[in-house]
C-alpha cells in the first residue's frame with residue numbers, strides 16, 4: 001500500500017478520549033476527507049498517521065513506511081500541516097520556504113524554482129520578502145500550506161487547511177490539491193466545511209468519539225443531513241451500550 005493506511009490504530013489518552021480501532025485507507029491519486037464534530041479525533045488520527053504519536057495498538061503506514069521508524073526518508077515523501085503553521089517569525093516567506101524545501105529533500109539548485117512556483121501557486125508572491133511574524137493569520141496559513149506542498153510529496157496530510165483562509169485562498173488550495181492528486185498523491189484533509197469537502201473529496205470518512213462510523217458520498221445533495229444522521233445514530237448506539 002503506497003498511500004496512507006491505518007489498521008486498527010488506537011491511541012487513548014488518560015480519561016478515555018482519543019481514537020480506537022481506526023481502519024483508514026487513502027489510495028494514491030485520491031483526495032480523502034475526514035469529517036467529524038469538535039473533539040471527534042481527527043487531529044489525533046492525523047498525528048498518529050504522521051508518527052507524531054505512537055499507536056498503543058494497530059499499525060499506520062505512509063507511502064508503505066512506518067512513520068515512527070523511517071527517519072528522514074519520509075521528509076521527501078510526505079507534506080503535512082497539523083496544528084499550527086510552522087514558520088520562523090524572523091525569516092521572510094521566501095527564506096522559510098527555502099528552509100522547508102531543504103528539509104523536504106529538494107536538491108539545492110532546484111530550490112529557487114521550487115519556491116517561486118509555490119509562491120505563485122498559493123498567491124504569496126507579494127509576501128515573499130515579508131517576515132513571517134508580520135504576516136496576517138491567513139497568509140501564515142498559506143505559508144504553512146506552501147511549505148507542505150512545494151516539494152510535490154506523494155502523501156499529503158492537512159488538518160483543517162482552510163482555517164483562516166479567505167475565499168481566494170480556499171480556491172487556490174483546492175486547485176493545488178486537485179493538481180497534486182491528479183499527479184498521483186494520496187491526500188488526506190480534515191474539515192468542518194461539508195460544502196467545501198463535497199467540492200474536492202473523492203471519499204469522505206466520518207469519525208465520531210474516536211471511531212470511524214461510516215462514509216459519505218461527496219455528490220450527495222443532502223450531505224449535511226447524512227452526516228448528522230450517522231453521528232446521531234452512533235451517539236444513540238453508544239448511549240445504549242457504553243464503550
Ligand SMILES: Nc1ncnc2c1ncn2[C@@H]1O[C@H](COP(=O)(O)OP(=O)(O)OP(=O)(O)O)[C@@H](O)[C@H]1O
Pocket residue numbers: 013014017018036037038039040041042043044045
Ligand atoms: N494530549 C492529549 N491529552 C488528553 N486528551 C487529548 C489530547 N489530545 C487530544 N485529546 C482529546 O482527544 C479527543 C480528540 O481530540 P482531537 O483534537 O483529535 O479532535 P478533533 O476531531 O481534531 O477536534 P477539532 O475539530 O475540535 O479540532 C478530544 O476529546 C481531546 O480533548
